[in-house]
Amino acid sequence: MCNDDGCVIDDGVVVKLGENDYYFTTSSGRAGQTVEWIRYHTRFDGWDFSLVNLTDAMGVINISGPNAAKVLAKVVDVDLSSNAFPFSGYQEFFIKDTIFVRAMRLGFVGELSYELHVPSSYTQSVWDMLKAAGAEFGIRNFGVEAQNVLRMEKCHVILGSESEQRTNLLDLGLGFLWDRNKADAKTVGAVALRQAEKDVGRLKLVGIRMEDDNRPARDGALIVDNKVRGYVATMRKSFSTGQAVGMALVESQLADIGTRLEIFEDECNGVRLYARVVAMPFYDIKGERMKR
Amino acid sequence: MSELKRQSPVQFKVSPRKTEVRDNWTVALEYDEEGQGPWLVDLAHKIRWDLQDSRVGEQRPCDLEVPAAPGSCTFANDTLVNRMNRTQTSIYHLGAVAPALPDFAGYTDVTESTVFLALFGPKAFIIAEKLSALDFLDPAKQSPFLYQGPFCHVPCQIVTLEKAADGSGGFLLTCSRGYGDSLIHAILEAGSALGLLPAGENRFSAWIQGLQG
Numbered sequence: 001m002c003n004d005d006g007c008v009i010d011d012g013v014v015v016k017l018g019e020n021d022y023y024f025t026t027s028s029g030r031a032g033q034t035v036e037w038i039r040y041h042t043r044f045d046g047w048d049f050s051l052v053n054l055t056d057a058m059g060v061i062n063i064s065g066p067n068a069a070k071v072l073a074k075v076v077d078v079d080l081s082s083n084a085f086p087f088s089g090y091q092e093f094f095i096k097d098t099i100f101v102r103a104m105r106l107g108f109v110g111e112l113s114y115e116l117h118v119p120s121s122y123t124q125s126v127w128d129m130l131k132a133a134g135a136e137f138g139i140r141n142f143g144v145e146a147q148n149v150l151r152m153e154k155c156h157v158i159l160g161s162e163s164e165q166r167t168n169l170l171d172l173g174l175g176f177l178w179d180r181n182k183a184d185a186k187t188v189g190a191v192a193l194r195q196a197e198k199d200v201g202r203l204k205l206v207g208i209r210m211e212d213d214n215r216p217a218r219d220g221a222l223i224v225d226n227k228v229r230g231y232v233a234t235m236r237k238s239f240s241t242g243q244a245v246g247m248a249l250v251e252s253q254l255a256d257i258g259t260r261l262e263i264f265e266d267e268c269n270g271v272r273l274y275a276r277v278v279a280m281p282f283y284d285i286k287g288e289r290m291k292r
Numbered sequence: 293m294s295e296l297k298r299q300s301p302v303q304f305k306v307s308p309r310k311t312e313v314r315d316n317w318t319v320a321l322e323y324d325e326e327g328q329g330p331w332l333v334d335l336a337h338k339i340r341w342d343l344q345d346s347r348v349g350e351q352r353p354c355d356l357e358v359p360a361a362p363g364s365c366t367f368a369n370d371t372l373v374n375r376m377n378r379t380q381t382s383i384y385h386l387g388a389v390a391p392a393l394p395d396f397a398g399y400t401d402v403t404e405s406t407v408f409l410a411l412f413g414p415k416a417f418i419i420a421e422k423l424s425a426l427d428f429l430d431p432a433k434q435s436p437f438l439y440q441g442p443f444c445h446v447p448c449q450i451v452t453l454e455k456a457a458d459g460s461g462g463f464l465l466t467c468s469r470g471y472g473d474s475l476i477h478a479i480l481e482a483g484s485a486l487g488l489l490p491a492g493e494n495r496f497s498a499w500i501q502g503l504q505g
Binding site for chain 2: 020021048050051052053054055056057058096098099119120121122123124125
């Protein structure tokens, strides 16, 4: 979702439930503003729709990992095979004939994953069921830092981390989401994006790997030569590959694979770090793990 | 396998004397010490609907009229219909049972979305004045009426069902579910010197039955 400048302000998952019926998510904490965005951009066009913010109505549990389907199969009576419930699929079902679940098969952390949207009041019950069902598989809670590293290995962006106010859809490499056949007047930000396509020197999102895998740069570290040329968005030593990898926003002249980048950190005492632009993603390049 | 149990967004520190399990909600009916009022009642289990339509004024939820003016309410048959704006109405079912959601695209069951509380009895609005700048005792307003504004700095829908110049009466309050614990803490703290205590559904039901004659 873009603003009039073509800059990305929100992202999420959209499910088409019926001919004129959609269920969609926003990024964390953005639902209220996105509701207002939709109302604002439809205010003069005679739109007739109902829009309800259900954020507080739903608890969301993300069950991820190679055994996710086996755990879920113990709790629900649904065909979880990839044919019946493929990657990017959506299903609705009940747990114990009582708890209505909206389930999305996604892969933000790069593994087989199910996002379960359940009524808020039943969230604790569903959580307890999944923990009990997953005990034999060694199920464990995971927090947002683990999520952050796992999604970074897959180069899945978090708005606000891999973007800032001036970052547009093309800068993030998400131009394929822009339907160029749709009239500009019906696509917020399209006019600005057409203009930005010709701009040279915009900050572009790239993958980077440190020359020293034991020394990841800090998030926010500057990419410099004789002036600031970009910054490190997120970087960690990858759990999966052992490499110090991350994503950075750099001027487009520095975005080619193999380009050597000089990194300046606060209090570095003149000692610079070095990285190179590498291909994204860093892990499971073909996405086989989340699509298995 | 775990027990199917629904959790209210608010938890009182005292346990009820009498409860009833209804649609997997544990409904508090009575507490040992409810005092002489004012009272605070958790109504999370009561069904709430949102109704949106470009011609919402022509809808008849539960065969009740949708009021024409934003801020106005219709209250009858244990059902409260609150006109929010040009296109939107909230509907609260205050009785023991609620009808099925009508088969019309504009209706959404939002019961799970919100905290739902009743604060009523003597000095109820003295407590409210400590927590909100809204003028619940405005003589120009006749109950029931709806405010959409801040209570404890949280955006709320507040329906005044009964009011008197001495600050007695009562109101219903909804806000986003996530604020539940903070809201309860603030309300009980503000009302402690005035004798505010948690009460069960029985006391609430008696109050609204009295209001409807």
